[in-house]
Each structure stands twice: as structure tokens, then as C-alpha cells.
Amino acid sequence: QKEVEQNSGPLSVPEGAIASLNCTYSDRGSQSFFWYRQYSGKSPELIMFIYSNGDKEDGRFTAQLNKASQYVSLLIRDSQPSDSATYLCAVTTGFQKLVFGTGTRLLVSP
Amino acid sequence: EPEVTQTPSHQVTQMGQEVILRCVPISNHLYFYWYRQILGQKVEFLVSFYNNEISEKSEIFDDQFSVERPDGSNFTLKIRSTKLEDSAMYFCASKLALDIQYFGAGTRLSVL
Numbered sequence: 001q002k003e004v005e006q007n008s009g010p011l012s013v014p015e016g017a018i019a020s021l022n023c024t025y026s027d028r029g030s031q032s033f034f035w036y037r038q039y040s041g042k043s044p045e046l047i048m049f050i051y052s053n054g055d056k057e058d059g060r061f062t063a064q065l066n067k068a069s070q071y072v073s074l075l076i077r078d079s080q081p082s083d084s085a086t087y088l089c090a091v092t093t094g095f096q097k098l099v100f101g102t103g104t105r106l107l108v109s110p
Numbered sequence: 111e112p113e114v115t116q117t118p119s120h121q122v123t124q125m126g127q128e129v130i131l132r133c134v135p136i137s138n139h140l141y142f143y144w145y146r147q148i149l150g151q152k153v154e155f156l157v158s159f160y161n162n163e164i165s166e167k168s169e170i171f172d173d174q175f176s177v178e179r180p181d182g183s184n185f186t187l188k189i190r191s192t193k194l195e196d197s198a199m200y201f202c203a204s205k206l207a208l209d210i211q212y213f214g215a216g217t218r219l220s221v222l
Contacts, residue, residue, distance in 0.1 A: 099155065
């Protein structure tokens with residue numbers, strides 16, 4: 001069973017702080033890695049994707065991938081209350097489907 | 111900005127009834143997917159569809175489920191005889207060729 005593991009949280013950070021979200025995956029054949037944000041009752045919204053080892057930055061968001069450790073992370077700088085949501089890690093292998101983790105709930109307090 | 115459109119937003123049905131969930135993927139996309147999310151649980155893959163046929167399906171996608179692309183725009187998920195445990199959010203997603211899948215707003219299915 002190919003798994004994606006995330007700490008369910010909640011992860012609580014004050015406004016302006018850095019939030020660090022982590023994800024591990026079991027399938028070494030995983031090729032693409034995604035972070036989606038999901039507000040309660042809403043659909044997943046793509047935040048970041050990364051294919052290669054290292055860091056990828058987009059505005060306040062940085063995705064980090066370490067394939068040797070089978071580890072993906074998402075850093076959110078200058079966290080805002082509007083960032084409060086569940087963050088879903090997802091991976092794909094050579095096949096097309098996304099395999100999701102259970103998500104980490106992030107709470108940013110003003 | 112192009113988006114994936116799903117209808118209805120909420121479907122209430124009686125156990126044993128058939129339901130059809132509808133999706134209009136982004137117009138030039140080639141790969142289509144259905145996922146579901148039971149309340150409080152993770153998003154689960156159901157089925158992928160490419161070139162007018164199923165390319166992969168999960169264990170959840172049993173004989174009660176079917177998908178169809180009846181014309182050039184719609185992509186439907188049919189559940190023949192709904193069970194209580196089919197109650198969930200159902201998400202349609204599509205992509206062009208890169209790995210990025212775009213999700214619709216979802217249909218909340220409530221089976222009574």
C-alpha cells in the first residue's frame with residue numbers, strides 16, 4: 001500500500017511566523033510532489049509542486065524535496081490568519097493518480 | 111481563468127437509488143479523474159480516464175460505479191445503487207499533460 005504520511009495537527013503559529021509542514025511517502029518510485037490547501041468544505045487548491053530534489057520558492061511558500069529521505073516539506077513565511085486551512089501533501093508515481101496524505105491543519109492566530 | 115465545473119453542488123438521495131454526478135473539465139484537458147473524500151478523512155482516488163477509456167481505478171471503484179464522457183465536454187460518475195457509505199464529497203479533476211491536476215468545487219452526496 002503506497003502511503004503518504006502527515007501529522008494531522010493542529011499546527012498553531014502566531015501571525016508573521018514561519019509555518020513548517022512535513023510529509024513522508026513510502027513509494028520510492030514517486031515522481032511528482034504537490035501541496036494543496038483545503039478550506040473546510042471546499043476542494044483542494046494547488047499551492048506548490050516540485051519534481052526535483054532541493055528547494056522551490058514561490059512568494060511566501062517554499063517546497064523542499066529530499067528523495068533519499070522520502071521527505072517533502074512546505075514552509076510558509078509571514079503566516080497570515082487567512083493561511084489557516086488544512087494542507088494536503090500528494091504524490092504521483094508513473095501512473096496518473098494523486099495519492100494524498102490525511103492533511104495537516106494549520107491555525108494562524110492574529 | 112478556466113475551471114473545472116461540477117454539478118450539482120449537493121445531491122441528496124435515498125439508499126438504493128442511482129445518482130449521476132456531472133463534471134465539465136477544463137476544455138483542452140486530456141486526463142480526467144474522480145476522487146472522493148468522506149467527512150474527516152483523506153482524499154481518495156476513484157478512477158482516471160484518458161482517450162475515452164478508464165486508465166486506472168481503485169478498489170473503491172467497484173461494479174456499482176461507472177464513468178462516461180458522453181460528449182466532448184461532460185464527464186460523469188454514476189453510482190447505480192447508492193449505499194449509506196457512499197456519502198462523501200466527490201471531486202472531479204482534470205489535467206492537460208503535465209502532472210498538475212485542477213479540482214472542481216465538488217459535489218456533496220448525502221445518502222439517506
